[in-house]
Amino acid sequence: MGGSTVRLSTLAHGGGCGCKLDPGVLRGLLADQPMAGPFERLLVGNETSDDAAVWALDDGTCVIATTDFFTPMVDDGFDFGRIAATxxxxxxxxxGGKPIMALAILGMPVGKxxxxxxAQILKGGASLCAEAGIPVAGGHSIDTPEPIYGLAVIGTCRREEVRRNADARAGDALILTKPLGVGVxxxxxxxxxxxxxxxxxFIATTTRLNRIGTELARDPNVHALTDVTGFGFLGHGLELARGSDVSVVIEADAVPLLAHAEALARDGFVTGASRRNWAAYGEAVTLPADFSEWRRHLLTDPQTSGGLLVSCAAERAETILSTIRDAGFAQAAIVGRIETGPPVIAVV
Structure with missing residues (x-):
C-alpha cells in the first residue's frame, strides 16, 4: 500500500528505533535532571529507565502513560505507520497494562x-490501533525536516499487576519473546x-503486538518486564540489571534470530546505532574472548518494535514460555538467568 516515487527511508538519517539517542548520551542528559518528585501516587517515574510512567488512582486502578515516535525504516507509508504504532x-x-487510547504524533517535511x-502513514497507525482495540483520539502535527510518526498512548492496569524493569530477582530465568535482527x-x-x-x-515481527505482556503481568511468577527496542538486547538487559541491582547472564546460543540476521550481519549490514550502543555499555557487558563481531552486532542491534524481556521464577519458566509461544511468539526462548552480583551482563 501507499507506493510512491519517494523512498521514505532515504529521507531520514536513521530509521526506526535506530534514530534514538544512544544510551550513554541519554544517561548523561538525564543525570542532572530532577527526579519526578515526591508524588505518592506516581508508582513509576524516570528513576529506573522504565518503559512508561504509572500513576495510581484511588480505587487501585493505575493509569499508564507513554510516548514513542521515530523516522521511517521502510519505504511503504502504511507499513511505517503500523510499525510505529505497534x-x-x-x-x-x-x-503489564492494557491500552485504552492513543494520540498521534506527526512531523512531515512539507513539499518533500x-x-x-x-495519509497512508496515518491509516497504517490507525489500523494497528484498531487491532489493539483502541481509538486514535486526537494528535498533533508539525512541519519537520524528516518524516516522524508515533503515538502517545494511555493504558490501565491494577496496581498489583504493574510490572517494572526493576524487580528481577536472583534465581529468575530470562525469556525473550521475539527474535533479534530488525536493525540489520x-x-x-x-x-x-x-x-x-x-x-x-520483518513486517510480521515489527507489527506483532506485545499484548501477551498484559496476561503475563497477572502471573505472580513473572517478576519483571521490559521491551527490547533501540538500545539493543544487551542495552535493555543492562537497564534491567541496573534497575534490579542484579547480574544478568545471557546464553548467546539460545538467543533467537530472524532467518537472515546472521548472514546479513556477517556481510556487514549493521547500523551506526549498533556501534553506539556497544560503546555506551562500557565495562558493564563482557563477552567471551572468541566472540565474533557479527554476533556482538546482533546483541547490540537496535530493535524497532522488538519483543519483551521477561524475568520469571525459574521453576515456572517452561510453562510461561509455552504460554508465550501459544500466543503467537513461536521463536520465544529462555535466553539467560538472573544472579546475585553487581549490575552487569555476562554473555556466555
Whole structure:
C-alpha cells in the first residue's frame, strides 16, 4: 500500500528505533535532571529507565502513560505507520497494562512527500490501533525536516499487576519473546539488499503486538518486564540489571534470530546505532574472548518494535514460555538467568 516515487527511508538519517539517542548520551542528559518528585501516587517515574510512567488512582486502578515516535525504516507509508504504532503501544504492554487510547504524533517535511503518503502513514497507525482495540483520539502535527510518526498512548492496569524493569530477582530465568535482527534488516532495506521473503518476515515481527505482556503481568511468577527496542538486547538487559541491582547472564546460543540476521550481519549490514550502543555499555557487558563481531552486532542491534524481556521464577519458566509461544511468539526462548552480583551482563 501507499507506493510512491519517494523512498521514505532515504529521507531520514536513521530509521526506526535506530534514530534514538544512544544510551550513554541519554544517561548523561538525564543525570542532572530532577527526579519526578515526591508524588505518592506516581508508582513509576524516570528513576529506573522504565518503559512508561504509572500513576495510581484511588480505587487501585493505575493509569499508564507513554510516548514513542521515530523516522521511517521502510519505504511503504502504511507499513511505517503500523510499525510505529505497534512500537508505541508496546510500552503499555511492557508495564503489564492494557491500552485504552492513543494520540498521534506527526512531523512531515512539507513539499518533500505527498499528502497521499502522509495519509497512508496515518491509516497504517490507525489500523494497528484498531487491532489493539483502541481509538486514535486526537494528535498533533508539525512541519519537520524528516518524516516522524508515533503515538502517545494511555493504558490501565491494577496496581498489583504493574510490572517494572526493576524487580528481577536472583534465581529468575530470562525469556525473550521475539527474535533479534530488525536493525540489520533495516540496513538491508535501506540498501535494497534484503533477501526474498525477508520483508514479509520483518513486517510480521515489527507489527506483532506485545499484548501477551498484559496476561503475563497477572502471573505472580513473572517478576519483571521490559521491551527490547533501540538500545539493543544487551542495552535493555543492562537497564534491567541496573534497575534490579542484579547480574544478568545471557546464553548467546539460545538467543533467537530472524532467518537472515546472521548472514546479513556477517556481510556487514549493521547500523551506526549498533556501534553506539556497544560503546555506551562500557565495562558493564563482557563477552567471551572468541566472540565474533557479527554476533556482538546482533546483541547490540537496535530493535524497532522488538519483543519483551521477561524475568520469571525459574521453576515456572517452561510453562510461561509455552504460554508465550501459544500466543503467537513461536521463536520465544529462555535466553539467560538472573544472579546475585553487581549490575552487569555476562554473555556466555
Amino acid at each position: 512500537n508505541a503501544i508496546s510500552d503499555i504492554y511492557a508495564m 512527500i505527498s499528502s497521499e503518503i502522509v 534488516y533495516s540496513a538491508a532495506i535501506r540498501r535494497e539488499a534484503l533477501p526474498e521473503g525477508g520483508y514479509d518476515e
